[in-house]
Amino acid sequence: MLIRDAVADDWARIWPFWHRIVAAGETYAWDPDTSEVDARALWMAPGKRVFVAEDEVAGVVLGSAYVTPNYGGPAADVANAGFMVDPDQTGRGVGRALAEHVLRTAEADGYRAMVFNAVVETNPAVKLWTSLGFEIVGTIPTAFTHPTKGKVGLHVMHRLL
Numbered sequence: 322m323l324i325r326d327a328v329a330d331d332w333a334r335i336w337p338f339w340h341r342i343v344a345a346g347e348t349y350a351w352d353p354d355t356s357e358v359d360a361r362a363l364w365m366a367p368g369k370r371v372f373v374a375e376d377e378v379a380g381v382v383l384g385s386a387y388v389t390p391n392y393g394g395p396a397a398d399v400a401n402a403g404f405m406v407d408p409d410q411t412g413r414g415v416g417r418a419l420a421e422h423v424l425r426t427a428e429a430d431g432y433r434a435m436v437f438n439a440v441v442e443t444n445p446a447v448k449l450w451t452s453l454g455f456e457i458v459g460t461i462p463t464a465f466t467h468p469t470k471g472k473v474g475l476h477v478m479h480r481l482l
């Protein structure tokens with residue numbers, strides 16, 4: 322698996338799983354009906370450093386991630402990140418590889434910490450984040466309407482880099 326900076330042409334290979342994940346309404350606090358144009362603006366926005374994990378043999382994009390400042394001004398050295406792995410590619414270590422890459426890159430880019438603002442508490446990725454040293458610093462109870470589990474909380478997670 323190769324993890325590299327995304328280029329504009331990668332969007333066509335990110336969009337199908339981005340749409341599938343967001344439309345499912347289980348792990349992201351983004352509108353499940355987000356259009357492709359708006360999705361691209363969210364994921365590939367200027368100022369974000371975007372990556373893809375690619376199967377070099379098959380030429381398939383397995384997942385994508387971005388890192389960006391979470392705040393501005395005097396707090397601009399705290400990063401935020403987003404991660405998506407094609408549901409057809411789970412179980413291959415793509416999420417962990419992307420997470421480790423993003424954490425190394427964020428630190429190398431001068432960020433001192435990373436925060437996730439809205440991790441759905443039922444998201445299986447919570448286990449990954451805690452295994453990588455993130456702590457749950459708070460939970461907003463019943464802030465997310467999960468399509469099968471009803472009202473669940475959103476974690477705020479943090480890690481020093």
